[in-house]
Amino acid sequence: FSPLAPSIKSSSIISTTRISIILKSELDHVGSTSLGTTTFVLPAFNHTCSADYPSPLHKIHVETLMTREEASTCCSISQEFAQQTGKWNAPDSERHESYATCDFPVEDSEKLEGFLHDIGFQDKLFSKLGELYTLKKGDLSFLDLFVAHYKAKGPDGDDDSSVMDRLDLHRDGTLLSFSLLLNSENDFTGGGTFYDGLRDVETNGILQKGGVIRPNQGDAVLHCGKILHGADVVTKGERTVLVGFVEVAEYCTRKGAMGRAATDFGRMDVATRRLQRQRKMGNKSWKLQNGKFLTGHSHLQRIAPVFDSVIRRGDPEYQRQFKLEAEDTLLRSVLLPEEERAVDPLFQEFSVL
Numbered sequence: 001f002s003p004l005a006p007s008i009k010s011s012s013i014i015s016t017t018r019i020s021i022i023l024k025s026e027l028d029h030v031g032s033t034s035l036g037t038t039t040f041v042l043p044a045f046n047h048t049c050s051a052d053y054p055s056p057l058h059k060i061h062v063e064t065l066m067t068r069e070e071a072s073t074c075c076s077i078s079q080e081f082a083q084q085t086g087k088w089n090a091p092d093s094e095r096h097e098s099y100a101t102c103d104f105p106v107e108d109s110e111k112l113e114g115f116l117h118d119i120g121f122q123d124k125l126f127s128k129l130g131e132l133y134t135l136k137k138g139d140l141s142f143l144d145l146f147v148a149h150y151k152a153k154g155p156d157g158d159d160d161s162s163v164m165d166r167l168d169l170h171r172d173g174t175l176l177s178f179s180l181l182l183n184s185e186n187d188f189t190g191g192g193t194f195y196d197g198l199r200d201v202e203t204n205g206i207l208q209k210g211g212v213i214r215p216n217q218g219d220a221v222l223h224c225g226k227i228l229h230g231a232d233v234v235t236k237g238e239r240t241v242l243v244g245f246v247e248v249a250e251y252c253t254r255k256g257a258m259g260r261a262a263t264d265f266g267r268m269d270v271a272t273r274r275l276q277r278q279r280k281m282g283n284k285s286w287k288l289q290n291g292k293f294l295t296g297h298s299h300l301q302r303i304a305p306v307f308d309s310v311i312r313r314g315d316p317e318y319q320r321q322f323k324l325e326a327e328d329t330l331l332r333s334v335l336l337p338e339e340e341r342a343v344d345p346l347f348q349e350f351s352v353l
């Protein structure tokens with residue numbers, strides 16, 4: 001399959017029976033349903049990358065992991081706990097450095113932790129993630145598991161900073177993540193998890209305008225945490241989700257893939273700052289003068305010209321495309337094919353004992 005092949009979009013959810021006979025390229029971007037799992041595939045953005053597309057990580061799955069009753073129980077326990085501790089009253093920047101959310105870690109509530117244990121949640125989740133992303137249950141561990149709470153801001157639109165109504169575009173710290181809706185989808189309007197890479201993909205059932213996926217109560221969106229995503233604004237009511245950051249054992253991943261992507265994402269941030277500086281000078285030539293910081297050979301004093309390339313690379317649409325390409329490369333390369341994974345060194349160590 002060539003990533004250059006034209007992609008065919010479909011406006012209808014394709015049935016399981018059709019999947020086996022349609023071309024793989026037809027599956028691009030399409031929401032397909034198979035045995036209770038709905039899958040959306042991120043489009044290929046990097047057309048020069050020779051690595052296979054789509055990799056398992058290009059796929060975002062929606063999967064029922066709790067019954068409505070189980071999700072409701074988790075929601076009531078969480079509500080009760082948050083009321084007692086005030087955990088949902090202000091975004092907590094201590095736990096999530098760059099993206100403060102109104103949340104509490106599951107381990108803080110014995111009752112919630114106990115309930116999740118009783119319904120075998122971790123086992124169910126890790127088995128599913130393993131099956132969908134070519135991993136074993138034992139390769140997965142929680143970096144964080146927490147309940148987040150979103151609430152619409154007041155009708156007068158005042159900036160009530162103690163309320164979280166959305167989460168801006170970001171990447172998680174882990175390779176895998178999920179977000180499971182605990183309350184009823186009828187309790188709020190807006191909300192849902194959105195993906196930059198799905199922005200221009202045709203809407204399809206629970207995939208709505210702007211690349212937003214709005215699952216039902218008890219359903220979880222499972223995705224690679226490195227895909228640029230956020231939580232859409234809740235415009236009415238409240239939305240409560242169980243969110244988990246799931247670490248993948250290092251021996252399953254390709255060394256350097258993550259570092260390369262981080263460098264590429266970082267290059268675009270530098271480009272933004274360069275453009276801001278050029279604009280500040282009124283797009284006129286500016287004097288490069290670093291003598292304040294460096295002396296000797298490193299001391300530069302000259303006129304820096306205005307670069308068209310600075311303007312081009314600073315353009316938000318150019319940057320978005322560049323980042324999507326880097327993300328695509330990362331998704332294709334970071335997971336090692338199963339046959340190339342060496343035995344987990346830790347496992348080896350223990351098996352000798």
Ligand SMILES: O=C(O)CCC(=O)C(=O)O
Pocket residue numbers: 101148167172179192193229230231241243
């Ligand atoms: O609310 C959601 O669905 C997404 C949450 C999320 O991305 C996060 O907490 O990192």
Ligand SMILES: [Fe+2]
Pocket residue numbers: 170171172177229
């Ligand atoms: Fe996230």
